Amino acid sequence: MSVTTDRIPEKTPDAPGEPTSATRRRGWAGDVLITVLSIVLALVVGAVLIAVADPRVQETASYFFARPLDMLQAAGSSVANAYAALFKGAIFDYGAETTTAAIRPITESLVFASPLVVAGLAVGLAFRAGLFNIGAEGQIILGAIGAAYVGFAWELPLVVHMVLALVAAMLLGGLWAGIAGFLKARTGAHEVITTIMLNYIARFLLAFLLSTTAFQRPGRNDPISPQVDSTAMLPQMLGSWSRLHLGLLVAIAAGFGVWWLLNRSTLGFKLRAVGANPFASRTAGIDVGWSTFAAMAIAGSLAGLAGAFQIIGTERSLTGGVSAGIGFDAITVALLGRGNPFGIVLAGFLFGALKAGGVTMQARTGTPIDLVFVVQSLIVLFIAAPPLVRAIFRIRAQGAGSMQVSKGWNA
């Protein structure tokens, strides 16, 4: 498992039992099996929740011992309805009248997935460099601010405008994360603390900007920016029936880019080396501080890209809720993808589908979309603790692997 980093012998002599090489040698098959089982388990727990919270189930439960089948039936139908709506909203709406309406859900899933993938890459890349980037949320906000400002304040020709909006988003996002990287490199301030704080600072900064004349839409009192010019918008890929925009391809390209950076470039080698063992890296002549800063800055620019997708892909104008919790979902995406770029792309697709499906599920069956959070977090919890999943399904252990990324506040 790539997220696992070696314990540093000089610092922590007290944890020699930590699984390291055994975990990494464990094959793909084991990882995939645990992942699939985790998803199944999470969906089962979700089903239990749906059933328990269903009013008809509660009603029938009151006479469970007289007619137990009533309750089971009610529970079964409520779960089936909710999950059917989830599927229809995420993949394929088999009840729809036109073909486009039937396949629209999967394109909607991909729309949700695009920012999740790049933000997930932002968290995952930092993982590989031994950093826990909880600040994707703030970096997304800064990216959105950059993309929106370029989008509505500047007048530029067609392609140039869009590219500049993306670049502005990456720059601001990178800068924001770079603060955390710089502080870590220069003063040792833990990136988890600084990125959490930067999230809130970003949120208030956005609220402040939206109250200034430079950002607030003329004639409006609520915090909303002018609409982005159509020259800056990412082009729709399938026509007007779907919101699917070019961001999806950019996100997939970013996945390849991160893979190349980590596995084929010198910088990526340094990042991974520092992530695995900063002390050995220093001895080998790697500038640990610079690597830390670079990792955070690159991660931030990826998250900034997610902010740009929100603005010039779907929303068109900047509001206080532009980040929509993507930065936190990104953490679960990166964990599900185990820090592997391609894994993250797939995980982003899965969680994008859950989100799109959740919206439909809420609209059609009244099951709150919060269920998606539950399922998402349970998947990650199960994946993070393979021994638990194995115990539940009684699978023989192939090496005890648990996720270890951070090394405590003082590290």
Next chain:
Amino acid sequence: MSTATRERLPESSTIQQGPLRKPPTWKSPIIMGVLGVVALLAFGLASNAGDTSTFGMSTGAQRLQIPALVLPTRPAAIVLSVLCLVLAAVAAAAVRVKRPVPLAVPIGFAALWLLAFLVWSMAGEQVPLPGLLGGTLLLSVPLVFGALSGVLCERSGVINIAIEGQLLAGAFASALMASVTDSLWIGLVMAPVAGLLVAVLLAMFTIKYVVDQIIVGVVLNVLVVGLTGFLYGRVLVQNADVFNQPGTFSRIPIPGLIEIPVLGPALFNQTIIVYLMYVAVIVTQVALFRTKWGLRVRAVGEHPKAADTVGIKVNRIRVQNVLLGGVVAGFGGAFFTLGSVGAFGREMTAGQGFIALAAMIFGRWSPVGALFAALLFGFANQLQGTLGALGSPIPSEFMLMAPYLATIFAVAGVVGRVRAPAADGQPYTKA
């Protein structure tokens, strides 16, 4: 980052004292000096000569009424800024003779500087001081409970990012149970139970399954947000009369103490949850630093192997403390519903758990420190509200940012460096 470790500033905590101590740096006197000059120029000399700042000193609940204090804005701000500069000079003098700067100096500096700021920002206005302080206290209550939860966990070596989740779970359970049973007291008892449940998961995954502590915390927060949001939408909203009308505790004025000028009505005319908070802070402070149990907990958090060698059950202590932390945070959750709003709302903790984390760090992992940090953050928040109503010279968003900025400065070592327990975040497995 080992350079950072080597460059670490000396600590005022007992652990690092002794021959290892390095001479103090000029950083803090310089920063205090600069801030003092800023105060003198911006708050003192730049304010209008004729303005006055008025502080109301009593509330109707007191028998003894004190007349409002009317201060001429400009002279008062100048005097306060000069006092700030005097403290900066004291710090500089201490550094010059290579003595550590006493902790009272920066604390006094912060208090005077804030007072100067307050006097300046309310020029021409009147603010009731007991109301300001009481509001500050109320805003800091959940932060204090949350930060105490963090202190308990992290002193034993388990990082607790799940404070937010514990608060939210406590808020949810107390509102639901108090409504269903029609008893605020049962609600108050169920809140820590909910916090405990989150803590059980935290302990199970971090200690039994040795999963990364930060990951577990982050994911547990998402889980609790999802669970409470789901049940809120599916159950509480559908039938709010039955499930989401707990009501709130009424204030209990403490006779005698409430007559203390200014502080009395702010501190001693509060609900049971606030009084519980006073008890919790004192008990944890004494327990952690004055008892055998506390010594063991800190030993486990600083050097688990050494603790294990002398027969302390490292992971048992950690589990205990994580669970205890969950209980404490649960009470903080009850404050949201039974102590102030009177109903549960989706994601109603709104990131307070993370400010609590910041308060714990800012308070240097000690209960009393966390209390003062939380009060400072609460004050910034309250001031923002008060000044917003008056039409403040500073945008309210920047006041709201202050706690987070302060925490970044604290961990980056701008004004004295904070240090976590040495083994914080590192799982312990026996070889």
